[in-house]
Amino acid sequence: MNKIAIIKRVVPRALAIFVAVVISFYFALSEKFWLPLAAMLVMQTGVGLALRQGMERFFTIALGVALGTVLVVVIKQPVLIAVLTAILFTLFCYFAVKESLHYFVLSMPFLFALILLITMLLPISHPTILYERLYDVTIGAVVGLVTNLVVFPVRADAEFRNNVAPVLDAYRLYLISIMDLLYKKNGAFEKALASKNRVEQTLQAQSAFFPVWVYQSGLSIALRQGHRHFLVMVERVGQILFSMHHVARYSFDPVLLKDLQAPLEGFVSQSEKILQALATVLSLNKLTEGVSDLTEELAQLEQRFKAVVPLSLELLDMSKEYVYLAAFIHDLKDLRLTQIKLAQALR
Amino acid sequence: MTAVQYSIRILIAICGAFFLAQYLQWSQGYWLVLSAVLLMQIRIDNFFWKNSWVLLLSGILMAVNVCLANGFASIHYLLPFYLFLTTLVTVCFSLIKTEYFLSAFFVNLVGIIAAGMPVSGAVLWARVECVFFGILLALLVGCLCWPPRLYPDLKQQLRNCFSNLDELQKKLFFIYLKRDYAEQHFFYERDLHQQRELIFFDMKKMNEALEKLAPAQANNWRDCFDHLNHLFDIIIALGNLRYRIQDQATFEVCEKELALVSIYISKGLDNLTKQLKSKKAVEFNLDGFVLAIRAVEEIYRSTLQVVSKDPLVFLLFIQNLYAVQEELNSLANDVEKL
Numbered sequence: 001m002n003k004i005a006i007i008k009r010v011v012p013r014a015l016a017i018f019v020a021v022v023i024s025f026y027f028a029l030s031e032k033f034w035l036p037l038a039a040m041l042v043m044q045t046g047v048g049l050a051l052r053q054g055m056e057r058f059f060t061i062a063l064g065v066a067l068g069t070v071l072v073v074v075i076k077q078p079v080l081i082a083v084l085t086a087i088l089f090t091l092f093c094y095f096a097v098k099e100s101l102h103y104f105v106l107s108m109p110f111l112f113a114l115i116l117l118i119t120m121l122l123p124i125s126h127p128t129i130l131y132e133r134l135y136d137v138t139i140g141a142v143v144g145l146v147t148n149l150v151v152f153p154v155r156a157d158a159e160f161r162n163n164v165a166p167v168l169d170a171y172r173l174y175l176i177s178i179m180d181l182l183y184k185k186n187g188a189f190e191k192a193l194a195s196k197n198r199v200e201q202t203l204q205a206q207s208a209f210f211p212v213w214v215y216q217s218g219l220s221i222a223l224r225q226g227h228r229h230f231l232v233m234v235e236r237v238g239q240i241l242f243s244m245h246h247v248a249r250y251s252f253d254p255v256l257l258k259d260l261q262a263p264l265e266g267f268v269s270q271s272e273k274i275l276q277a278l279a280t281v282l283s284l285n286k287l288t289e290g291v292s293d294l295t296e297e298l299a300q301l302e303q304r305f306k307a308v309v310p311l312s313l314e315l316l317d318m319s320k321e322y323v324y325l326a327a328f329i330h331d332l333k334d335l336r337l338t339q340i341k342l343a344q345a346l347r
Numbered sequence: 348m349t350a351v352q353y354s355i356r357i358l359i360a361i362c363g364a365f366f367l368a369q370y371l372q373w374s375q376g377y378w379l380v381l382s383a384v385l386l387m388q389i390r391i392d393n394f395f396w397k398n399s400w401v402l403l404l405s406g407i408l409m410a411v412n413v414c415l416a417n418g419f420a421s422i423h424y425l426l427p428f429y430l431f432l433t434t435l436v437t438v439c440f441s442l443i444k445t446e447y448f449l450s451a452f453f454v455n456l457v458g459i460i461a462a463g464m465p466v467s468g469a470v471l472w473a474r475v476e477c478v479f480f481g482i483l484l485a486l487l488v489g490c491l492c493w494p495p496r497l498y499p500d501l502k503q504q505l506r507n508c509f510s511n512l513d514e515l516q517k518k519l520f521f522i523y524l525k526r527d528y529a530e531q532h533f534f535y536e537r538d539l540h541q542q543r544e545l546i547f548f549d550m551k552k553m554n555e556a557l558e559k560l561a562p563a564q565a566n567n568w569r570d571c572f573d574h575l576n577h578l579f580d581i582i583i584a585l586g587n588l589r590y591r592i593q594d595q596a597t598f599e600v601c602e603k604e605l606a607l608v609s610i611y612i613s614k615g616l617d618n619l620t621k622q623l624k625s626k627k628a629v630e631f632n633l634d635g636f637v638l639a640i641r642a643v644e645e646i647y648r649s650t651l652q653v654v655s656k657d658p659l660v661f662l663l664f665i666q667n668l669y670a671v672q673e674e675l676n677s678l679a680n681d682v683e684k685l
Contacts, residue, residue, distance in 0.1 A: 006443070007444050009438065009442060010435055010438045010442065010651065011435075012435075013434055013438050014431045014432075014434040014438065015431070016436040017427075017430050017431060017434045017459070018427045018428070018430065018431040021426055021427040021430050021462070024463070025423060031463050031464055032459045032461070032462070032463035032464070033459050033462065033463020033464060036430065036459050036462075036463070037456070037459050037460065037463075040434070040455070040456070040459065078369070079369070082365040085361070085365075085380075086358060086361040086362050086365060089357070089361060089384065090354050090357050090358040090361065091354075093353070093354060093356040093357050093631075094350055094351070094353070096349040097350040097353050097354070103421065105388065105448070105449055105452065109387050117380075117381070117384065117600045118381070118460070121377035121380055121381060122377065145533065193573075196576070197550075197551070197554065200547040200550065200551070201547070201551070203540075203543070203544070203547060204544050204547050212537075212540065215363070215533065215537045232532070233537045235536065235540060235589065238586065239583050239586065239587060239645060242579070242580045242583040242584065242586055243580065243583055243584035245580050246577060246580035246581050246583075246584050246667075246670070247584075249577060261530045262563075322664070323662065323663065323666045324666070326659065326662075326663065327584075327663045327666065327667075330659065330660070330663060331587075334587070334590075334591070
């Protein structure tokens with residue numbers, strides 16, 4: 001994640017806390033922390049979902065506060081309250097973890113459990129506390145929601161582009177290392193594995209902010225369809241590269257590979273350029289030159305392949321080497337078709 | 348750790364915290380419950396020491412933040428600036444080091460709560476004492492209930508990899524048997540993405556653990572890891588059939604055969620897991636899998652060559668099935684040496 005993206009995420013949250021604390025000095029009716037706490041918690045939203053998820057989080061907080069306060073007001077025995085708190089907190093934590101082990105802390109059941117716990121732990125000073133807490137939570141939520149929407153609002157399209165560009169760049173380096181592995185260059189095996197590890201890291205939401213949020217409900221319908229389609233295509237490129245890596249591990253007859261070298265290298269170099277161009281377009285948001293024709297070298301490669309290997313399926317079937325080479329070329333063809341779809345989607 | 352195990356840990360911690368707070372009659376006892384319960388959520392690694400250090404450090408930072416926030420709360424005009432700064436630092440840290448998100452989030456959270464309920468010197472000391480008891484309780488429950496391992500357990504990680512790989516191949520083959528892939532492909536692809544992500548995570552952890560091993564010890568593991576990587580690539584290659592075949596009805600022709608292949612891959616991976624668990628040699632036989640591949644091959648020659656628009660992709664698919672068989676055999680040899 002680059003520095004500007006970090007600043008854009010950090011500043012609104014810190015600012016919301018600042019404003020909420022100042023407001024709490026003058027307007028808070030109950031405990032002073034409810035206002036900044038509500039502001040902080042409603043801002044834990046996904047990209048493009050600030051309003052919808054923020055509202056959902058606000059209602060969850062309000063419900064937690066209401067239930068917790070009512071239980072403490074109604075049940076006077078501390079031991080019973082302690083038992084009830086333990087059971088309810090554990091139960092909602094269980095639902096949260098069952099939903100997702102990695103991201104449970106951002107889920108609604110966990111938020112509800114947390115608020116319920118805080119509410120039930122605090123002593124009740126007077127009977128109107130429920131109204132006062134809800135009043136504070138509402139003001140805090142408004143501060144959080146408005147700050148999230150107004151201060152450096154995260155533009156889903158820009159965020160998406162920033163997230164996907166590094167993936168495409170990792171793909172490009174991976175493709176180069178796969179070609180080295182196919183030609184069994186020195187250290188190619190380790191290089192390909194290292195490039196694969198890098199691709200795997202960029203494809204993980206936890207480490208590289210891979211935009212899985214496009215799959216979440218609540219994202220604008222206009223953006224959702226296009227972004228999901230693009231993301232599926234991006235992932236498809238990765239899967240094709242994994243498949244090519246599998247084939248490139250085999251030892252092919254050097255004479256056979258030499259026959260195909262010129263068209264193969266031409267095709268792969270063009271594919272690299274396309275990946276680079278796509279990454280540049282995504283990161284700079286402008287079209288670049290350098291990629292004109294997308295299918296001409298594919299025809300050349302297929303022609304050359306047909307010249308060096310048998311044409312019919314039966315004969316192809318007889319040699320494992322030919323089948324693997326056909327698989328590699330089919331993968332390259334899939335790669336180009338997917339790249340074309342990505343380029344079309346960019347328009 | 349499963350959701351049930353996680354919940355039992357939380358229940359033990361919260362009950363223990365309530366009991367201590369009641370028994371010791373602390374006015375600030377709820378800080379013990381809060382700190383223990385929050386710290387119990389932090390589990391960043393599979394290794395005991397790293398996990399415990401992070402838990403301890405997070406607890407200490409929580410106590411420091413409680414003290415400072417309490418101090419700044421008495422100076423009205425400085426408190427907003429202090430909380431602004433702590434939020435800035437904690438959110439920034441959690442964005443750069445994503446694995447420490449929970450620690451940073453909870454440190455900030457307790458600071459906000461403490462600032463909202465300021466207390467005087469003696470009570471503040473009782474509050475900090477409660478936080479420290481909370482840390483001790485969280486560490487104790489962490490040690491007693493399903494503690495992470497003292498040293499990297501590569502065999503356990505390998506078993507996780509096999510299990511997740513099995514889940515991935517099942518999901519890929521399941522798509523071939525479902526007609527609604529074209530309409531619901533976002534749903535399926537998201538599911539597949541999550542499954543792949545689990546494998547990437549396992550592989551990353553395994554790679555990290557391998558780097559810590561002595562070179563002599565690492566050789567066998569390295570071979571095993573390479574074959575595992577290869578097997579993953581082949582399974583992904585097998586899954587590529589889902590977008591190479593546009594007409595989902597084509598899969599109807601070989602529905603039973605595909606289901607059988609998936610079952611046998613599953614059995615192969617299951618045998619590898621058993622071999623890892625068992626101290627005695629486990630019989631590793633892939634004859635059934637070979638028969639299942641032959642059945643696919645037969646249907647390819649008799650029907651798919653005619654029915655399919657692009658029969659070549661099925662030929663490549665069959666070749667990849669044989670590659671799976673080879674890799675499973677190689678992995679069985681590797682596992683035997685471990």
